[in-house]
Amino acid sequence: MKRTIARLFRLTISMKLLLGFLSCGILTILIAHIALSNFQRLNEINNRIIKRDILLEETANEMIDTLLAQERYGRRSLIMKSSEMEALFWKKSDEFKMLRRQIGNLLDVSDLPLVRIATLHREYNRLYQAGFENGDDSSSRAYEDHKRLIQRKQGELVELLQRITRDARMGQNEKSLETVSIIHSTFWTISGLSAGGLLLGIIIAMVITYNISRSIKQLELSTREISVGKFDQLPEVRSQDELGDLSQAFQRMAQSLKSLEERHLEANPLTYLPGSITIENVLNKRLRKGAPTAFCQLDLSNFKAFNDRYGYARGNEVIQVTADIVTEMVKTEGNEGDFVGHIGGDDFVVITSPERYEKICRAIIDSFDKRVSDLYDPEDRQRGYIHGETRQGQMASFPIMTMAISVVTNQYCPLQNHIQVAEIAAEMKNYAKSFSHSTFVVDRRGDNVSRWADRKTLLPTKLEK
Numbered sequence: 015m016k017r018t019i020a021r022l023f024r025l026t027i028s029m030k031l032l033l034g035f036l037s038c039g040i041l042t043i044l045i046a047h048i049a050l051s052n053f054q055r056l057n058e059i060n061n062r063i064i065k066r067d068i069l070l071e072e073t074a075n076e077m078i079d080t081l082l083a084q085e086r087y088g089r090r091s092l093i094m095k096s097s098e099m100e101a102l103f104w105k106k107s108d109e110f111k112m113l114r115r116q117i118g119n120l121l122d123v124s125d126l127p128l129v130r131i132a133t134l135h136r137e138y139n140r141l142y143q144a145g146f147e148n149g150d151d152s153s154s155r156a157y158e159d160h161k162r163l164i165q166r167k168q169g170e171l172v173e174l175l176q177r178i179t180r181d182a183r184m185g186q187n188e189k190s191l192e193t194v195s196i197i198h199s200t201f202w203t204i205s206g207l208s209a210g211g212l213l214l215g216i217i218i219a220m221v222i223t224y225n226i227s228r229s230i231k232q233l234e235l236s237t238r239e240i241s242v243g244k245f246d247q248l249p250e251v252r253s254q255d256e257l258g259d260l261s262q263a264f265q266r267m268a269q270s271l272k273s274l275e276e277r278h279l280e281a282n283p284l285t286y287l288p289g290s291i292t293i294e295n296v297l298n299k300r301l302r303k304g305a306p307t308a309f310c311q312l313d314l315s316n317f318k319a320f321n322d323r324y325g326y327a328r329g330n331e332v333i334q335v336t337a338d339i340v341t342e343m344v345k346t347e348g349n350e351g352d353f354v355g356h357i358g359g360d361d362f363v364v365i366t367s368p369e370r371y372e373k374i375c376r377a378i379i380d381s382f383d384k385r386v387s388d389l390y391d392p393e394d395r396q397r398g399y400i401h402g403e404t405r406q407g408q409m410a411s412f413p414i415m416t417m418a419i420s421v422v423t424n425q426y427c428p429l430q431n432h433i434q435v436a437e438i439a440a441e442m443k444n445y446a447k448s449f450s451h452s453t454f455v456v457d458r459r460g461d462n463v464s465r466w467a468d469r470k471t472l473l474p475t476k477l478e479k
Contacts, residue, residue: 038211038214038215041207041208041210041211041214042211042226042230044207045203045204045207045208045211045230046260048200048203048204048207049200049204049233049260049263050260050263052196052199052200053200053263053266053267055196056193056196056197056267057266057267059189059192059193059196060193062121062122062189063185063186063189063190065120065121066120066121066122066123066182066185067182067183067185067186067189068182068186069116069120070117070120070123070178070179070182071178071179071182071183071186072286073113073116073117073120074117074175074176074178074179074182075175075179075286076113077110077113077114077117077175078172078175078176078179079334079338080106080109080110080113081106081110081135081168081171081172081175083106083338084103084106084107084110085164085168087099087100087102087103087106088100088103088142088145088164091103091146092142092145092146092157100146103142107135107139110135111132111135114128114131114132114135117178126178127174127178130174131171131174131175134167134170134171134174135171137167138164138167138168138171141160141163141164141167142164144160145157145160145164148160197237200237201234201237201238204233204234204237205234205237208230208234211230212227229251233249233251233260235249280292282356282358284330284333284334284337284356285333285334285337285356287337287341287354287355287356287362288353288354288355288356289355289356289357289358290355290357290358292355293353293355293357293363293365293432294432296353296355296365297309297365297432297435298431298432300365301424301429301430301431301432301435305367306367306368306369306423306424306425307365307366307367307368307423307424307429308365308366308367308368308370308371308421308422308423309363309364309365309421309422309423309435309439310363310364310365310366310371310374310375310419310420310421310454311357311361311362311363311419311420311422311439311440311442311443312336312340312361312362312363312364312378312417312418312419313360313361313362313417313418313419313420313443313446313447314332314336314360314415314416314417314418315415315416315417315418315447316412316413316414316415316416317329317332317359317360317415318405319400319402319412320332320389320390320400320412320415322402322403323394323400323401323402324391328389331389332360332386332389332415333359333360335385335389336360336362336382336417337354337356337362339378339381339382339385340354340362340364340378341354342381343374343377343378343381344364344366344374346377347370347373347374347377348364348366348370348373348374349366349367349370352364352365352366352367352370352374353365353366364378368423368424368425371421371423371456375419375421375454376454378417378419379417379419379452379453379454382417382452383416383417383452386414386415386416387414389415390414395414398413398414399411399412399413399414400412413450416449416450416451416452416453417452418443418446418447418449418452418453418454419443419446419453419454419455420438420439420440420441420442420443420445420446420454420455420457421442421454421455421456421457422435422438422439422442422457423456423457426457426458426459427459438457442455442456442457
């Protein structure tokens with residue numbers, strides 16, 4: 015008898031079901047079929063969200079930003095008669111066309127007004143081209159009429175792009191609701207069928223199907239965890255049978271849902287850059303692998319005074335311009351796998367390799383210093399400072415904003431986690447902000463003792479003007 019039971023435990027699930035649990039076998043196969051088909055549907059929905067809706071929303075928003083930047087350069091070129099501004103105008107025009115082509119390469123975009131967008135953008139460019147060639151005085155009636163035509167075309171373009179963004183966001187929400195519905199349906203279906211199978215085979219299940227029933231219960235627990243939004247440390251079936259594959263599908267589905275949820279909830283709503291949680295995860299992952307890492311924390315000096323002087327809307331423009339500069343410079347000067355994050359407010363993070371951080375920091379500071387004065391009113395820009403109150407309520411003069419960057423690498427000493435890196439970066443940032451110009455400082459201290467004692471290795475770097 016013992017030998018027979020032992021042989022039964024060594025059989026595959028199919029053989030066990032054929033030998034003693036035909037009814038339970040049918041139910042189990044049905045469970046697997048329903049679960050796997052629903053997982054396939056979830057994977058398809060997730061792929062559409064990731065490969066279409068999210069990319070479509072991000073690209074449409076980027077097209078709006080590019081169009082607004084193009085408009086700024088075009089307006090400056092018409093006013094200042096600057097060939098450099100005109101060149102930047104056409105550069106942004108090419109970027110807009112490239113983004114439109116990227117949208118055209120996404121899945122299922124036949125219903126999008128891409129042809130209308132292309133036509134409006136060509137008309138928009140022709141209006142500016144006519145303005146460049148005519149060279150009307152900015153105070154003339156013809157210039158004002160021409161300006162209104164441009165604004166009308168720009169408004170139509172922005173409206174179309176915003177409609178695409180809204181539709182993409184609505185598509186994400188609808189697919190997310192469909193995903194939740196599928197999860198709940200799968201849970202109740204599997205639970206009902208499992209309960210029926212246990213009722214039919216309860217007597218012999220205690221002898222032959224101990225491992226099978228335990229696996230089913232673990233899958234049931236995983237479904238419950240997912241249904242309440244818990245995606246980590248799900249019960250795992252380690253057997254090498256159909257239920258083990260089903261458990262792996264649960265794990266993959268849970269990670270996909272977690273990634274989507276974190277991306278929607280944790281991204282900064284102003285810059286759409288990843289926030290603190292993602293920054294910590296990326297940094298810790300690189301440190302655990304022992305990969306050469308340079309952590310750069312960027313902060314704006316005198317930003318609070320600017321915000322108090324001009325209001326939060328102008329302050330948000332500074333944040334967006336800074337985000338654009340950092341993203342663009344990292345893409346231009348960094349590695350393919352480099353990371354840009356937004357902690358919040360005027361604090362940004364770049365994670366790169368030690369051999370690239372210097373070029374990135376210099377490029378960011380150079381671009382920021384060239385563009386920051388344009389964000390001030392002309393009289394404040396000419397004066398070189400603004401008046402405002404300190405945190406103690408005293409009136410003071412605040413110079414044009416500068417950028418302070420602190421760099422922490424694992425070149426000179428090992429780094430354990432994001433907490434250690436954040437403490438060092440905070441100390442370095444305070445030191446960098448003590449300078450009156452934009453600069454970056456690098457921590458080159460090699461051990462914990464010298465880290466807190468030797469201040470000479472905090473080397474500031476000022477870009478040559």
